[in-house]
Amino acid sequence: MAGVDKSTVSRMLGGDKTLNIREETRQRISRAVAALGYRPNMAARSLRTARSFSLGITIASLDNPVYSAIIRGAEQGAADAGYSLLIAHMDEAAPDSRVYHRLVEQHRVDGLLVTTLRNEKEHLAALKELQAPFVLVNRKAKGVRNSVVVNDFGGAKAAVETLIRMGHRDIAHLSGNPSRYNARQRLLGYRAALEEAGIPFRPGLVVEADYTPDGGERAARVLMETQNRRFTAVFAVTLVAAAGALAAFHERGFSIPEDISVVGFHDSAVAELLYPPLTTVRVPLEEMGRFAAGALIDIIEGRRREITKTFSQVEVIERRSTAPLRAGSNLVARR
Amino acid sequence: MAGVDKSTVSRMLGGDKTLNIREETRQRISRAVAALGYRPNMAARSLRTARSFSLGITIASLDNPVYSAIIRGAEQGAADAGYSLLIAHMDEAAPDSRVYHRLVEQHRVDGLLVTTLRNEKEHLAALKELQAPFVLVNRKAKGVRNSVVVNDFGGAKAAVETLIRMGHRDIAHLSGNPSRYNARQRLLGYRAALEEAGIPFRPGLVVEADYTPDGGERAARVLMETQNRRFTAVFAVTLVAAAGALAAFHERGFSIPEDISVVGFHDSAVAELLYPPLTTVRVPLEEMGRFAAGALIDIIEGRRREITKTFSQVEVIERRSTAPLRAGSNLVARR
DNA sequence: CTGAAAGCGCTAACAT
DNA sequence: ATGTTAGCGCTTTCAG
Numbered sequence: 103m104a105g106v107d108k109s110t111v112s113r114m115l116g117g118d119k120t121l122n123i124r125e126e127t128r129q130r131i132s133r134a135v136a137a138l139g140y141r142p143n144m145a146a147r148s149l150r151t152a153r154s155f156s157l158g159i160t161i162a163s164l165d166n167p168v169y170s171a172i173i174r175g176a177e178q179g180a181a182d183a184g185y186s187l188l189i190a191h192m193d194e195a196a197p198d199s200r201v202y203h204r205l206v207e208q209h210r211v212d213g214l215l216v217t218t219l220r221n222e223k224e225h226l227a228a229l230k231e232l233q234a235p236f237v238l239v240n241r242k243a244k245g246v247r248n249s250v251v252v253n254d255f256g257g258a259k260a261a262v263e264t265l266i267r268m269g270h271r272d273i274a275h276l277s278g279n280p281s282r283y284n285a286r287q288r289l290l291g292y293r294a295a296l297e298e299a300g301i302p303f304r305p306g307l308v309v310e311a312d313y314t315p316d317g318g319e320r321a322a323r324v325l326m327e328t329q330n331r332r333f334t335a336v337f338a339v340t341l342v343a344a345a346g347a348l349a350a351f352h353e354r355g356f357s358i359p360e361d362i363s364v365v366g367f368h369d370s371a372v373a374e375l376l377y378p379p380l381t382t383v384r385v386p387l388e389e390m391g392r393f394a395a396g397a398l399i400d401i402i403e404g405r406r407r408e409i410t411k412t413f414s415q416v417e418v419i420e421r422r423s424t425a426p427l428r429a430g431s432n433l434v435a436r437r
Numbered sequence: 438m439a440g441v442d443k444s445t446v447s448r449m450l451g452g453d454k455t456l457n458i459r460e461e462t463r464q465r466i467s468r469a470v471a472a473l474g475y476r477p478n479m480a481a482r483s484l485r486t487a488r489s490f491s492l493g494i495t496i497a498s499l500d501n502p503v504y505s506a507i508i509r510g511a512e513q514g515a516a517d518a519g520y521s522l523l524i525a526h527m528d529e530a531a532p533d534s535r536v537y538h539r540l541v542e543q544h545r546v547d548g549l550l551v552t553t554l555r556n557e558k559e560h561l562a563a564l565k566e567l568q569a570p571f572v573l574v575n576r577k578a579k580g581v582r583n584s585v586v587v588n589d590f591g592g593a594k595a596a597v598e599t600l601i602r603m604g605h606r607d608i609a610h611l612s613g614n615p616s617r618y619n620a621r622q623r624l625l626g627y628r629a630a631l632e633e634a635g636i637p638f639r640p641g642l643v644v645e646a647d648y649t650p651d652g653g654e655r656a657a658r659v660l661m662e663t664q665n666r667r668f669t670a671v672f673a674v675t676l677v678a679a680a681g682a683l684a685a686f687h688e689r690g691f692s693i694p695e696d697i698s699v700v701g702f703h704d705s706a707v708a709e710l711l712y713p714p715l716t717t718v719r720v721p722l723e724e725m726g727r728f729a730a731g732a733l734i735d736i737i738e739g740r741r742r743e744i745t746k747t748f749s750q751v752e753v754i755e756r757r758s759t760a761p762l763r764a765g766s767n768l769v770a771r772r
Numbered sequence: 773c774t775g776a777a778a779g780c781g782c783t784a785a786c787a788t
Numbered sequence: 789a790t791g792t793t794a795g796c797g798c799t800t801t802c803a804g
């Protein structure tokens with residue numbers, strides 16, 4: 103229709119830098135493309151170039167607002183570069199490293215965003231022999247170069263600093279399993295904030311909670327039993343653990359924030375739903391997802407060899423679960 | 438390696454029914470496939486068959502547990518049939534019907550699962566001229582044959598019946614926007630339950646809330662102001678609206694469930710996080726997603742022409758936000 | 773500055 | 789009971 107060979111069209115549409123095309127020819131092609139509503143056939147392009155122009159993202163739980171934020175970002179980052187995002191749900195309970203193979207070996211994806219890493223060793227081995235680039239998102243692992251994370255350490259530190267600024271000194275931490283990178287970082291941030299403020303670390307104030315509401319509830323009970331009211335604030339490793347703790351405190355008749363201030367990690371709409379609305383630490387999850395997708399595409403297309411990045415930004419969103427320590431109105435006064 | 442033509446391999450692997458192959462040959466092929474780790478190249482297959490073996494799913498908000506459940510199901514349904522699932526996030530605020538074209542015209546997907554339908558008319562028009570099959574999930578629309586939904590009506594009815602069984606008669610409804618199919622159904626279910634129990638419908642007890650916590654909170658305040666305590670239970674159109682209502686009630690000093698019982702629609706982990714944990718109606722969202730994906734694939738592959746299905750199953754999950762009406766312990770007694 | 777030709781890996785119609 | 793053949797629609801040398 104434009105009176106040119108399809109190869110010329112291909113070069114023009116592909117943005118071939120070496121192509122030296124007459125303006126008039128370009129116009130004719132553009133008009134024909136518009137008139138025909140021409141869209142390149144991705145399958146043919148994939149076959150020819152041996153690339154799928156899709157990324158895969160593995161996630162353990164779609165419910166978790168942390169992952170939905172990451173996905174939202176990743177989808178944007180992919181779309182910006184003309185890629186699609188393919189989700190691969192990987193049950194945290196039964197993680198199966200063959201999922202990677204399915205996606206890659208069928209040439210369905212050119213690279214993987216990995217947010218899951220239970221059985222770290224097995225999965226890393228599977229990923230490495232994969233022959234496709236991958237980047238860890240919100241995770242770090244030994245021997246893996248490509249990794250983008252948020253500032254778990256700084257976020258935890260900021261949370262605890264906020265509590266300290268409110269006058270709290272007896273600050274407990276509902277921690278995560280130390281085998282997890284994020285949990286370790288947050289514990290370190292907690293300790294760093296205490297140390298900088300000259301507050302001695304009391305190991306009894308750190309209780310491990312898993313990532314369920316029940317875990318948070320149990321941990322909060324342990325805290326109340328063993329610490330005999332000698333704490334006025336709690337920094338919880340996740341929002342879910344914080345919610346569980348809130349329930350345990352309510353059950354014991356404590357008022358939040360009058361008796362105990364509570365802060366959780368990761369902001370989301372759910373924080374507004376809790377009672378009281380939960381003060382949280384917000385980190386740029388969506389931005390991280392977007393960036394990770396962009397960086398992975400850079401690696402795929404050879405513009406970059408590796409990527410390590412930490413998004414340092416943290417922000418404490420104060421809601422009604424935290425309040426300044428006031429004598430007579432909290433646990434400290436009662437001991 | 439197996440000493441046969443690739444077309445034979447193709448037919449065997451593709452499960453060609455007309456193929457009459459010797460057991461010995463089949464063995465040789467199987468061995469070679471295993472030895473070589475052979476995987477069909479999806480791009481070539483797509484080019485040849487003009488199909489992508491992927492489905493697209495459009496969603497407005499990934500955070501919403503309703504959609505994450507649907508996605509989880511859809512991904513399974515797709516995977517079961519060897520398809521992948523491609524997510525297309527479509528901002529509810531700025532829905533863009535071109536997303537459909539992008540996915541379909543680039544031959545990236547063979548069909549669409551549609552959970553978004555703001556600007557119904559425009560979007561339906563875009564979908565219909567698409568030339569690719571689509572099925573509405575958790576939605577119905579006039580003139581669309583393919584649609585799979587859950588039992589919004591029955592779920593709402595069951596919720597209200599549970600309250601009635603607990604002795605409540607003054608039951609309010611925080612409703613959704615009646616332009617939405619789901620909201621309309623739930624309102625109808627509410628009314629049907631009242632009617633069957635011989636309880637007169639009081640229009641003042643129905644207050645429209647949007648789907649935000651704020652909306653639920655505002656609606657609950659309106660209810661308290663206009664109804665002058667003449668209600669003892671609330672059925673909210675969503676979990677989020679219920680959470681907002683809980684906050685409004687707490688703020689006014691009401692105890693839940695002693696003063697007011699609250700039920701929300703759609704169960705999810707978040708229900709456990711609320712205070713008190715929220716009684717909800719559970720409908721089989723994940724199953725619906727899975728089924729919708731399977732049915733869409735059936736349509737794509739010509740085994741079926743259309744699909745309309747309602748998952749009738751509903752279940753009220755009783756948690757601590759509901760309690761039997763007891764004289765002297767609730768609003769009725771106080772009027 | 774543009775065209776011609778080859779071929780990516782598969783499937784399906786047609787042969788034997 | 790299996791092989792032959794002809795493309796699917798693109799990109800990429802290589803020619804002119």
